[in-house]
Amino acid sequence: MNDSSEVIPPIYGDPSSPAGLSAPGIPAYLQKVYWWAYLHPNAVRVFEREWLVNLILWGNFARLRDAALAEFGQHIEQQVLQVACVYGDFTQRIAARLHGEGRLDVVDVAPIQLANLRRKLGADSPVRLHRQDASALHFPDASVDATLLFFLLHEQPEAVRRATLAEALRVTRRGGKVVIVDYHRPKRWHPLRLPMRLVLRTLEPFALDLWRHDITGFLPADIDPAAISKTTAFGGLYQKVVIRV
Numbered sequence: 001m002n003d004s005s006e007v008i009p010p011i012y013g014d015p016s017s018p019a020g021l022s023a024p025g026i027p028a029y030l031q032k033v034y035w036w037a038y039l040h041p042n043a044v045r046v047f048e049r050e051w052l053v054n055l056i057l058w059g060n061f062a063r064l065r066d067a068a069l070a071e072f073g074q075h076i077e078q079q080v081l082q083v084a085c086v087y088g089d090f091t092q093r094i095a096a097r098l099h100g101e102g103r104l105d106v107v108d109v110a111p112i113q114l115a116n117l118r119r120k121l122g123a124d125s126p127v128r129l130h131r132q133d134a135s136a137l138h139f140p141d142a143s144v145d146a147t148l149l150f151f152l153l154h155e156q157p158e159a160v161r162r163a164t165l166a167e168a169l170r171v172t173r174r175g176g177k178v179v180i181v182d183y184h185r186p187k188r189w190h191p192l193r194l195p196m197r198l199v200l201r202t203l204e205p206f207a208l209d210l211w212r213h214d215i216t217g218f219l220p221a222d223i224d225p226a227a228i229s230k231t232t233a234f235g236g237l238y239q240k241v242v243i244r245v
Contacts, residue, residue: 184239
């Protein structure tokens with residue numbers, strides 16, 4: 001494993017300009033589309049608020065977080081990989097369940113996000129942080145028991161999303177699972193269907209892919225999972241997909 005648990009400090013040019021919000025290795029789509037949410041120094045100050053994260057998810061943050069955590073039980077003795085940092089207390093909740101040989105590794109491509117997570121976890125936390133691209137992980141094949149993607153796939157262009165899923169499956173050992181929580185096409189009667197379509201089309205241009213296609217449609221053609229389960233929540237606006245490897 002390429003273990004880079006030392007958090008890399010953010011590297012910025014002019015912090016008031018999107019053009020300055022780049023560190024080496026930051027994907028172009030992330031700089032262009034999501035600089036305001038994840039790369040700008042003000043992004044962390046604005047979005048790292050539990051109530052705001054919950055508001056963005058229409059009051060469903062705790063429900064969706066707990067749905068993901070339910071896949072691991074109250075005591076995590078597995079080796080878990082979280083792909084991408086998450087605003088709110090998501091990672092802290094996982095860390096609190098680590099027990100025995102349980103281990104949590106978190107990867108993110110943005111130094112500012114890793115630095116923020118390290119602050120939230122505290123210097124004594126056993127959670128290991130790595131600066132890596134989700135679509136090109138440095139972890140060996142079959143090296144973790146479970147891989148977790150929480151509201152990541154909708155932020156990625158299709159090619160990157162496919163590569164990320166392929167990598168998640170590659171690093172997860174046989175008998176393990178990949179847990180995905182993300183957006184989903186809501187029911188036709190859902191009162192937020194039209195507003196959410198407009199919001200996503202404006203601010204998150206790749207997200208509507210998950211309305212048009214099932215997540216399994218982005219999986220590598222040559223995989224043979226043991227099982228795939230899917231549940232939806234909040235009138236179908238959100239989904240949890242569990243791929244058993």
